[in-house]
Amino acid sequence: MVALIIVSAFLGLASAGLCAGGAYLAQWYTISYTVAGESHSANAGLFQTCSDSICTTLLDKTFGDISCSNGSTVKGSDVKTRYIVILALCIAGGAFMLLTTFFSPCGITPINVLRLVLSVLATGALVASALLFYLMQEQYIYCGKSYCTYYGDLIAASSAGGTTTSWECKSAFGTAFWLTVTSCFLAGMSFIIQIIRLCSGGGDKKADAPVAASNEPAKPADAAAAPAAAATEPAATAQPPAERDLPEGDWVYDENSGLYWSEENYLFLHRGSGHFYDPNTNQWYDPDNEKWYAPDW
Numbered sequence: 026m027v028a029l030i031i032v033s034a035f036l037g038l039a040s041a042g043l044c045a046g047g048a049y050l051a052q053w054y055t056i057s058y059t060v061a062g063e064s065h066s067a068n069a070g071l072f073q074t075c076s077d078s079i080c081t082t083l084l085d086k087t088f089g090d091i092s093c094s095n096g097s098t099v100k101g102s103d104v105k106t107r108y109i110v111i112l113a114l115c116i117a118g119g120a121f122m123l124l125t126t127f128f129s130p131c132g133i134t135p136i137n138v139l140r141l142v143l144s145v146l147a148t149g150a151l152v153a154s155a156l157l158f159y160l161m162q163e164q165y166i167y168c169g170k171s172y173c174t175y176y177g178d179l180i181a182a183s184s185a186g187g188t189t190t191s192w193e194c195k196s197a198f199g200t201a202f203w204l205t206v207t208s209c210f211l212a213g214m215s216f217i218i219q220i221i222r223l224c225s226g227g228g229d230k231k232a233d234a235p236v237a238a239s240n241e242p243a244k245p246a247d248a249a250a251a252p253a254a255a256a257t258e259p260a261a262t263a264q265p266p267a268e269r270d271l272p273e274g275d276w277v278y279d280e281n282s283g284l285y286w287s288e289e290n291y292l293f294l295h296r297g298s299g300h301f302y303d304p305n306t307n308q309w310y311d312p313d314n315e316k317w318y319a320p321d322w
Contacts, residue, residue: 033218037126040211043204044119044151048112051075052199054162056172059193060180065154070201071112073291080280083108094167094178107161111154115205118150122212125219143217148212159198172196 047053052069068075073082075112088101094194125143173194180192212221276285276294284302285294292310293302308317 029218029222031221033215034126036211036215037134037216038124040116040117040147040208040215041122041126042152043208043211044115044122047201047208048072048115048119048203049202050199050204051080052201052203053158054172054196054206056194056196057201058173058195059191062192064129071108071115071154074098083112090168091175095168097168099168100168104161104166106164107157110310111157111161113232114150114154118154118208120295121147121150122208122215125215137219137223141216141223148209148216149207151205151212155202155209158202162198185260252320 026076049070049072051068051073053071054069056067056069065077067077071083072300073080074086076082083105087106088104090101090307091099093099125140126148128140128143136155163169164169166172170178173196177192177194271285271294274287276287277287278284279286279293282293285296286292287294290301291303294300295302299312301312302308302320303310305319308319310317
């Protein structure tokens with residue numbers, strides 16, 4: 026599960042970073058056109074919009090109204106509101122991914138659930154920002170047409186009236202948009218990993234079981250300083266009287282030492298006190314005081 030933790034953290038950081046870059050850059054929607062022999066370019070972004078290399082932030086920009094052929098009008102104020110909402114969703118998605126990454130090393134069950142919820146919120150916010158921007162550009166701002174088609178129709182109409190104007194135009198979703206789409210993909214992968222970690226019981230150490238000092242377990246047979254002569258592999262044949270409830274996991278009773286052994290956690294458990302013993306370090310762990318201590322023998 027260590028590998029999953031590392032991958033999850035990497036995906037979270039990468040997704041948040043791509044989201045931040047996408048939110049800042051102006052190349053969400055790129056336009057290049059030539060009208061009457063003059064070439065122009067424009068880049069529409071969430072944080073700023075640039076026209077012929079002159080950039081304006083979203084808060085300072087004024088969007089003009091768009092008149093549609095069916096008599097309706099797309100209000101500039103509504104367009105600006107949509108931009109602000111999409112920007113807010115993008116920022117929220119990146120923030121949720123950062124929180125998911127922050128909690129990634131934690132293996133406590135409530136944190137696993139919180140991490141899964143944050144991952145869902147991050148993925149949903151990022152997907153919503155990319156999808157809403159796409160629909161806004163393709164289905165809303167220019168009356169259900171692309172930028173080039175809308176203004177091409179206007180120029181064609183004026184040419185039909187006797188005014189001939191040359192028009193060449195190309196429009197496409199730009200780098201910032203695809204950065205955000207990639208961020209959505211990484212967030213989705215992170216979400217899948219959170220599900221795997223949660224369904225596997227965390228694979229992480231339980232809240233009441235400490236982390237062993239080494240990933241290579243010293244089996245009871247190899248533990249020179251193991252408590253009470255744990256000199257053989259643990260056996261599950263004999264069972265002691267019921268005392269404290271066992272933590273979740275693969276705990277089996279070792280009749281030679283009188284303790285429980287877990288291959289998953291690489292630890293012994295004294296059921297009476299609830300203390301754990303790590304044969305790799307020859308130390309006990311007190312879960313009530315949350316600290317390790319050396320044995321008295």
